[in-house]
Amino acid sequence: MTNLENVQDGYQKFADQDIEGVLAKFDEGIQWHECNGFPFIEGDGIYIGPESILQNIFAMIPEHYDGFNINITDLMASGDKVIMQGFYEGTWKETGKDFKANATHIWTLKNGKVTHFFQAVDTAAIIS
Template identity: 55%
Template structure:
């Protein structure tokens, strides 16, 4: 399976809510850079390992969003670095307003074909104040 295939499978599993299967695709020491512009992110937004990512990011999504979704527009496949270009959509619960915000994810893969680094860039201001 190519790195792009692994990534596409991970997004599909995330959309299905199968976080356990997503974590199995990742390197156990994955370094995750979440945008610090989200109010639920402290410090620089860096998490290491699947459990830290679940606790610090993924478990907080249902608390802050309704109907959260990632709409994928395109992938830029650089082999061991792949960029997802798309949008976050949903409702920010604090305001009750629907949003559609630009989002990119840059994934780096190790030699075993597992993502070991994630960097997020998203228009957090548009999400929080649509």
């Protein structure tokens, strides 16, 4: 499986709510860089390891959002990097308002496992 196919498969698993399948794609030492501005991000927004990502990111999404999904408009790969361009969509529970926010992800893979994740998202749009 190429890096691009691996990341595509991860997005499909996320859409199917197969979080264990997503976590299985992560290296044990993965560094996850979450955008500041999300309501549940603590400190510098950097999380290390799949369990930390599960507890601090994935488990928090349904607490704050209804119908959260990632709408991918472009996915490209070069070497050990895969870049996603798209949108986050859903409803911010606090206000009940729907949102569509620009989102970009940069994935770094080594030996078929994700070692780094970097996110850039219009966080103001997802909490309005």
